[in-house]
Amino acid sequence: MARDQIDMTPLQSRDELVAWVEAGIKPPSEFRIGTEHEKTPFTLEGRQPVPYEGARGIGALLEGMQLLLGWEPIMEHGNIIGLYDVTGGGAISLEPGGQFELSGAPVENVHQTQSELMAHLAQVREIATPLGIGFLGLGMTPSWSRSQIPVMPKGRYKIMTNYMPKVGQYGIDMMYRTCTVQTNLDFSSEADMVKKLRVSLALQPVATALFANSPFTEGKPNGFLSFRSEIWRDTDNARSGMLPWVFEDGMGFERWVDYALDVPMYFVKRGETYIDVAGSSFRAFFEGRNNSLPGERPTLSDWANHLSTIFPEVRLKRYLEMRGADGVPWGRLPALPAFWVGLLYDNGSLDAAWDLVSHWTAAERQALRDDVPRFGFKARIKDRYLFEIAKECLKLSHAGLRRRNRVDHSGRDESRHLEPLERILEAGRTPAEEMLDKFNGDWGGSVEPVYQEYAF
Template structure:
């Protein structure tokens, strides 16, 4: 038993509100996952072995990455940049390889960081006979064929997921995403950004849709990854209707988190299975998994990371609506959201696109874009038309930001691929399907040759 006391409500709220910072200190973070594959067999790499994920992590240490271990097991890497901010490489449940980038000032910085990471990964992977693919859903392998990584929290999640949805194990083992993390300067600013970006996540899902294959065949979706989230765990996913209600703020999000069942607590370096148990009981010292103990602030922050809505609030906002994809789209996602959310006129214009949608519109759109992509409709408009408007709003926002590279080019160029997708009305997934039915002659394995990093 510990001698700690219940966390006050103010402490729970401060865990999120402390992220508020003045505009001149705002940063942008980018995260992306990718599938590893054996270049000979196309199989997903196991953790151990000469061509395994552990060997990848060990090989990257030559570039100045430091080890992150759990009970003596190598589970990730960290590296501090010149400004003291940390980037990390993490071990995802099925060995998906994730870069969680450092918080950086510009999209130029993000694309440089991403490029450096991918070049480092390629150097190590080439020596191991491994390749990496950007896509939203594993195009070839079954759940059972995906190796499971040795990380304590994943054992708990794998046991719990089938109790609360049918696709949670697919989420863990067979999906990859691109995410962007952004700051706010106050509670009111957080609310405006949360509402606008949450409403627009399905538009991003359509623009980035890149997962039309499952187990070697078309699966009927353009974003199978986004579909997975519709039946993973209703308690901790979705469009969060309360975000659009009067009075939303840090306190209301804290209530949502308190009411979301737990996965685990961590004690003495080991994960304690608290799956399905209540954080409110933990607050009262009545958690069955740890009777008589109260949560620490770390327990609360850990719990916040187990919520998976389309936009997630921690000490910053996480945009979670996009499929994994090629290098160019890794840079495009943070460019899209920085353009929309970091320029006041652009944020207002983006809110005008969505302000009249109700929660039924949000939920229906979230599901429709998984199959229809840019051809879905909401409130009498096509997603394609909204996407064109959204990309133009983001372009204006980036122009207004006026953050220039060494070559005196601003950040708008990172949106060019999204501009092409929106203008054409054709998602990346549909282009993959065209290849499958055409040049690939029904052979999904061609994706590993044509679309590897």
């Protein structure tokens, strides 16, 4: 999650909300790629969750990272809860159960994403290993119960933890037990945003299958390939899902703002304090009708923070966020930005991808999204297996990256970052199925080996 924004200008009109999102428009020459990934810390000895407190806790890890990197700490009530690079580089933040997130800097190509990742992992290891902390690259913690997982000292999470059980059965699992990799991409106009949003929403299940990596809960197979994706189907449907209205006529920035105005809020931040307003809409706040802050009007910061608490499969802020993938081991992380950059940043591939999905109905898109957590590549839409569609998408992405022709120091273009996905399609199985085979074979019915084989 990004840092909470600070801009205390009170908002006067809906137009300002639209303008804030619209300010994301950039010429294609300024398009950037942002990648965020989460990983689960565990104690190298005993493979337990890592608490925040103590000489070998998450707080100590963040303090060590601060000294090593010289980044600015993000503090809340005397606790260090994250770090950011003041020169516009990345940020490190904590998810509710201690999942450690790198929000990468906006970079120009996927080679830079990979370099940034390698540097980050080297830095994290330097501090974490002496503390006895390792990190796991899975979409969900494979062996711990909800009650075992520590709570990080962040006010917004306290409010969300209280609210989640009221709106879905899996919100607590989403917060405390899952990890994702996301990529954030730009648009050059309102029409470009709409096209990219539609294509990426329709094809999000492809990314879910390619990255499906959460088949275990509390030491046993849970019946899913991406249980993380299943969790999102019953976390809080007022703020998640496939957004069928995005495909209707009249879609644009205004339509997104109208949607966001009606999504229930979690909190309002004033100074270091989070005020619980969970369940009341931003629209009510905008009209001065928020019971916790009667007569008060929201600020631009409140708007930016609210937009960061909406969780559909693709999210619009001042860029588009791809949200369908499970967290994976480090070697596969750059494949996510590569996949979406190839599809969305090359006009030929974007047009072809739109042709691929434009005749799907809202009901068909929803059914595919509902089936993919359990069936992966064997999910179907119309008369096609998702496996065939994934193959086609990978071909389009590959072609898009070739045409972009951003080469690294040894003359290779960004399509090389798709290799892990090409291997998955050659094998014809999701990563989760490969893991289940190991569980039923070499691992002898134990998830413990993941802490070696899938660690960072």
